Amino acid sequence: MPDEKRIAFVTGASRGIGRAIALRLAADGRHVVLASRSEGPLSEVKSQIESAGGSASVCAVDVSDRDALADAVSTTAKDHGRFDILVNNAGITRDNLLMRMSLDEWDAVISTNLTSAFVAMKAAARPMMKGKFGRIVNIASTSGLVGNAGQANYAAAKSGLVGMTRSVARELGGKGVTANVVAPGFINTDMTGDLPEDVMNSIQSMVQVGRLGEPEDIAAAVAYTTSDDAGFLTGQVITVDGGMTMC
Ligand code: NDP
Numbered sequence: 001m002p003d004e005k006r007i008a009f010v011t012g013a014s015r016g017i018g019r020a021i022a023l024r025l026a027a028d029g030r031h032v033v034l035a036s037r038s039e040g041p042l043s044e045v046k047s048q049i050e051s052a053g054g055s056a057s058v059c060a061v062d063v064s065d066r067d068a069l070a071d072a073v074s075t076t077a078k079d080h081g082r083f084d085i086l087v088n089n090a091g092i093t094r095d096n097l098l099m100r101m102s103l104d105e106w107d108a109v110i111s112t113n114l115t116s117a118f119v120a121m122k123a124a125a126r127p128m129m130k131g132k133f134g135r136i137v138n139i140a141s142t143s144g145l146v147g148n149a150g151q152a153n154y155a156a157a158k159s160g161l162v163g164m165t166r167s168v169a170r171e172l173g174g175k176g177v178t179a180n181v182v183a184p185g186f187i188n189t190d191m192t193g194d195l196p197e198d199v200m201n202s203i204q205s206m207v208q209v210g211r212l213g214e215p216e217d218i219a220a221a222v223a224y225t226t227s228d229d230a231g232f233l234t235g236q237v238i239t240v241d242g243g244m245t246m247c
Contacts, residue, residue, distance in 0.1 A: 002081030012090030016189035020215030026054030063116035073123035083127035113157035134177030169235035178234035185241020208243030
């Protein structure tokens with residue numbers, strides 16, 4: 001018998017945006033599979049979810065390990081008898097100007113931020129189609145929409161997510177499976193924590209709502225996009241950036 005609750009698999013759930021997404025989806029009644037490399041922080045997120053009355057499980061996986069990631073998704077579907085929601089959120093930066101960027105920096109970012117989403121979607125597609133329901137959200141970035149100096153690798157990966165998501169939306173729309181992108185602007189997390197103060201101030205001056213984003217701002221967009229109510233929303237890029245880019 002399949003589990004009653006919808007199953008959500010969230011990568012990069014150990015901290016930052018992914019953690020906020022996991023907490024929100026659990027609060028909304030999903031069983032959340034928390035995936036990232038570090039088991040300790042994932043267990044803390046699991047405890048937090050359970051203390052609030054939700055349910056979650058930990059899946060220690062490196063999303064750049066293609067076989068391990070595909071296996072983690074397939075095992076989740078098998079264990080729960082269903083696989084409803086996939087949030088590809090795990091991501092890294094390896095910033096450098098084009099002239100200085102190494103192929104290792106290029107490959108690491110493409111593998112972690114783009115290829116992982118392909119691998120996870122491919123493994124999730126069959127159980128989602130079998131259940132006649134699926135919600136895929138790929139977390140991109142405004143860098144992938146407008147570019148960012150020093151981020152040719154990161155912007156390529158994030159822009160790649162957009163084309164890939166729209167292709168998948170076309171392939172799976174008739175099977176009850178939607179696929180969308182949520183593109184955050186600057187969000188207060190470890191990833192942006194070491195930016196110099198003057199850079200942060202100049203970014204903040206471009207944000208129309210007058211503050212940096214919080215992980216919960218992104219989680220709210222993911223909660224709607226993965227809800228049962230969002231069945232007519234697919235192939236979209238939802239930019240959550242406080243009006244910084246308006247694209
Ligand atoms: P953080 O650096 O705070 O967290 C990154 C998460 O990804 C961690 O949970 C980390 O877990 C996980 N992760 C990284 N590499 C791997 C890997 N190889 N395998 C498994 N998990 C991995 O980042 P944010 O929360 O800020 O970012 C989350 C997503 O949002 C990313 O895709 C990022 O590109 C995107 N984004 C962020 C913005 C921001 O301003 N913060 C803006 C636009 C987009 P662990 O180390 O435990 O493996």
